[in-house]
Amino acid sequence: MTRIDSTFARLQAEGRKAFVAYIMAGDPDIETSLAVMKGLPSAGVDVIELGLPFTDPMADGPTIQLAGQRALEGGMTLDKTLQMVRDFRAGDNDTPIVLMGYYNPIYSRGVDTFLAQANEAGIDGLIIVDLPPEEDDELCIPAQKAGLNFIRLATPTTDDRRLPKVLQNTSGFVYYVSITGITGAAAAEATDVGPEVARIKAKTDLPVIVGFGIRTPEASQAIASVADGCVVGSAIVGELASGKPVEEVLSFVSGLAGGAHSA
Template sequence: MGATRIDRRFEKTRAENRPAFVSFTMAGDPDEATADAILAGLPRAGADVIELGMPFSDPMADGVAIQLAGQRALKAGMTLDKVLAMVARFRRTDDETPIVLMGYYNPIYIYGVEAFLAAAVEAGVDGLIVVDLPAEEDAELCKPALAAGINFIRLITPTTDDARLATVLENSSGFVYYVSMTGITGAEIKNRAAVGDAVNRIQSHTRLPVAVGFGIKSAEDAAAIGRDADGVVVGSALVSEIARSRDGGQSVAETAEAVHRLVHSLSQGARSARN
């Protein structure tokens, strides 16, 4: 596989001596029009890489905030075809910002792996994070994705020892996603120093960038994690802002602006990490 948008983006942030800011929102949350407006403005707000959730009815790794985001999206009629259409619309005006689809294997399996990968490439998808496919199942989706030119990004957790790390990294590409704690999304990081130690350990085993997610809620968190990590991932805080705005009855434009303001604040925290 040649250099991808993800590779180029991390090369850029490394050259600027800063971590990449990676945003996560759920496709179709709270509705398609608002999700489109949010997605379109994320790069300008400070997102270097965009993770876009594929809503699924039975998530296993998501905390309450992201579960509710998925439910809102499904209730509004979001489907995997519509997720890909969102990416295609985004690509009409932005051909540089990487988009990674994150979710579970079941919707892709139902769609059909070959058909899904062809549609994802056509739409402009750069990477996949599929949280319930272990490395032992690489032939199922990982290897076909790599052959299609789509990065396959693995999750590494605090319980991943060195022996397991080698297995997980074997077919990983794009970047490595370090889950900063055991448990589900949305929890608090209890030991930032331990996260830095874990990132350093992973970096000693791979040349891939290491992005850290789970538990990053403030600009201060982003700055602290970004001192060691190659990327800082924020999701629950952003989808919680969508929920708060929606409950307040704000318009599409107001909700998108609220999310973009938060992304700007968090991304500026990440940018200050090594100053």
């Protein structure tokens, strides 16, 4: 079992929903993003999604695109992202870390080399948004053989014909994208999300976590109430972008986590 598997098994046994937080590695700078990352578990975060900055983030809205630009302009690299994970692991060996990004930096590094380095650093899972199931031999299968979860996205356009293909090699959890379009673009509605989560859960035993369009503790609670948990990214990244101190950002995260955990 990975840390992801263990965390969801524990939450299920406790009858609690998961709260997943996304931050961009190196935004607004390495020191600040590492400080936020280290503070996330105490703020109630069950799983950390760490964004790997990339020059062409096609699935991301302006908030996360700009975060990636800031990180890259500040000198953030794949190696420095892995070092950030090592620095986090020096004080926390329990909280799962999912690296979220695009395939190009991994392909450039070489899959086998990357997977060995990710394992050594302490990464537990991958979300690579531009690798469809048809390309599973490229990274998904090697990652699972290396002991990392490969988490797949399902969307409102993933119909019943497509869903089995999306689920076939997924592990850890299923990330349900609550809206069509890019990150941060609209608000998620529990009345829309609930039936879709039920449809997915009828086809898999994996937890279903909902992301995109969640910005408040109330929304966090509402979405978590119809799923196994929720993800917040753009709203947290926006707090960092506004220049707020680490403590205020973590207080904001704590409110969101409290919403999910009260569902």
